[in-house]
Amino acid sequence: AEIAAAHDSSIREFKVPNSWAQRPATEDVVGGSWAPADPQHVGAFSAVAYFFARELRRTQRVPIGIVNVTWGGSAIETWMSARTQGRSEDAAAEQIARERARGDSVRKAMQARFGNVDHDPGLVNGVAVWAAPTSSDSGWASIRVPALWESVGYADLDGVAWYRTTVTLSADEAAHDAQLSLGPVDDDDITWVNGVEVGRTRGWNVPRNYHVPASALHAGANVIAVRVTDTGGGGGIYGPPEQLHLDVNGTSHSLVGEWKFRVGEVGALAMDGQRLNKIPAVVYNRMVVPLLPIAIKGVIWYQGESNANDETQARAYRGQFRQLITSWRQAWNGGKEPNVPFLWVQLPNYMHPDSTPTATGGSWPIQRESMAAALALPKTGQAITIDVGEENDIHPKNKLDVGKRLALVARKVAYGEKVLASGPTYRSHTVRGDSVIVQFANVGGGLVSRAKDGSLGAFAVAGADHRFVWAKAKVDGNHVVVWSDRVPHPVAVRYAWANNPVGANLYNREGLPAAPFRTDNW
Structure with missing residues (x-):
């Protein structure tokens, strides 16, 4: 519907093609052209940038040009010059050479371990040989499920592997249909x-839920076979244990435990886009440098996931992000x-929610703080x-x-x-007895909870032992009162301090969500 309704030629986008260079480019961008926001073109726009521009057009009444300089999955390091990061201009070429040499070494090691597995013998001319219940898996290895296979003995493996x-x-x-998760x-x-295909899915973060017809089942042992293709990074059946089960006729059979495992095909560790776009400076050199002479009204930045893989990365982003902003403004x-x-x-909410507060909250809240x-x-x-993730x-x-927004x-x-x-942002707090009184800025027309009973979620408190527990909270005028019976003497409070802060429901009356915060630095 949004695509069909797009009819504003005063919004245009120029997508700079994904490209890279070992040294700063001396020529123009590698291609691209301006496209108007109409049904024929807007589907290829950055959706966030289009909605941003469309909303601005309603108040500014000026033409808006979007120069789309993006590469999904990229790291912040690739968007800054080598000089900004204290690197030599030769560093990129040297790193690429090391990456290629490592790829060759890993492939040779994999072939030595698993044989010359260039073509998956488990799937021959479309026939799933290793999925057949009559196919023996007695010679297969055992593997713990769920877990990324890199964490249980198969480091650096990219390619195809089978689970049974x-x-x-x-x-x-x-006699009944089943649901496989x-x-x-x-x-x-x-x-x-039992040799009957029940589903196939692309995407590393999509939960698999497959309908299994009763005709595929029988009394006794039923064989589940999963052929996994991993193109890079982690691989395997890795989700939360509670998501692994076969449900049939009111009974849930857990699938957590030891499975059989066999490598079908070893993939090449190629220098593909998702490796290149994490090498410092190379994307900046080719996609940003040619644009530096143009005048711009501003920058909108949506990146950070690839720099939040762990807490060390997330903390480092604080300095890197300031560096990027400052260096771009100078250039x-x-x-x-x-x-x-x-x-x-x-960063939005993402990943499986925590059942209890963790000591650090995870890498994503640290990244948001950075x-x-x-x-x-x-x-x-x-x-x-x-609240939109x-x-x-x-x-x-x-x-x-x-x-x-x-x-x-x-x-x-x-x-x-x-x-x-902005939604409400932390200003200060005061401890009064067993409660913490939190003051906010950007309250607008007032603080509100989106819960029907007016309660607030995603608050946590800790005492001198630094152990956080979920807390109760309520709006009191332009303040929020936070407390827990388990922490009689609170010294710190956090809000929405998790990768996926389920229950975060504090807003201002203008409908904008409160920003995550913590009062500690533990």
Whole structure:
């Protein structure tokens, strides 16, 4: 519907093709052309950028050109110059050479371990030989499920591997249809039950849920076979244990435990785009450098997932992000606009929610904090998105709210309007007895809970022992009162401090979500 309704030629996008270079380019971008926002072209636009521009058009009434300089899965290091990062211009070439040599070494080691597995013998001319229940797996290795196979003895393996297990069903159970849940599989899978294909899915973070017809089942041992293709990074059946089960006629059979495992095909460790776009400076050299002479109104930045794989990366992002903003401002348009507006999307909610608060909260809240630290720079702003993400999808489908919130920030930061562009943000707190009173800025028309009973979620408190527990919280005017019977003497409070802060429901009356925060630095 959004595509069909797009009819605004005053919004145009230029997509810079994905490209890279070992040294700064001396020529123009490798291609691309301007396209208008109409049904024939807008489907290829950045959705966030389009909704951002469309929202701005309603208030600014000026043409907006989007220069789309993006490469999915990239790391921040590739978007900065070598000089900014204290690297020599030869460093990229040297790193690429090392990566290629490592790829050759890994492939040789894999072939020595598993044989010359260039073509999967488990799938021959479309026939799933290793999925057949009559095919013996007695010579296969054992593997713990769920787990990424790299963590259980198969480091550096990219390619195809097969999993098999059995589930014993009664005659009554086998007479009914079943539902098979495998959780997410990295990257792609084809799944069979007793040799009958029940489903196939592409995507490393998509939970697998397959219908199994009763005609595929029988009393006794039923063979489940899963062929997994991994193109890079982690591989295998790796999701939460509670997502691994076969449900039939009211009974849930857990699939957690030891499965049989066999490598079918060893993939090449190629220098593909998802390796190249993490090498420092190479994308900047080819996709950004040719654009530096042009004048721009501002930058909107949506990146960070690839720098939040662990807490060390997430903490390092604090300095890297400030470096990027500062260096781009110095380089763009000859540095004529040293405070060109720079806006970004803070990482959304993602991953399996924590049942109890963890000591650090995970890498994503630390990453959000690292991004927010850049608000100390002039002419910056961020859109909070901890309520638009999805547990199992790193790329949330709700791009509309992201674009709208970014546009609000732009109206304030880039266009100087007096608008409320943020949800509630932490200002200060006071401990009173067994409670913590939290004061907020950006309350707008007032603080509200989105729960029907007015309660607030995603707050946690800790005492002197530094152990956080979930807390109760309520709105009291422009304050929030937080407490827990388990912490009679609180010393710290956190809000939405998790990878996926389920229950975070504090907003202002303008409908903008409160920003995550913590009062400790533990």
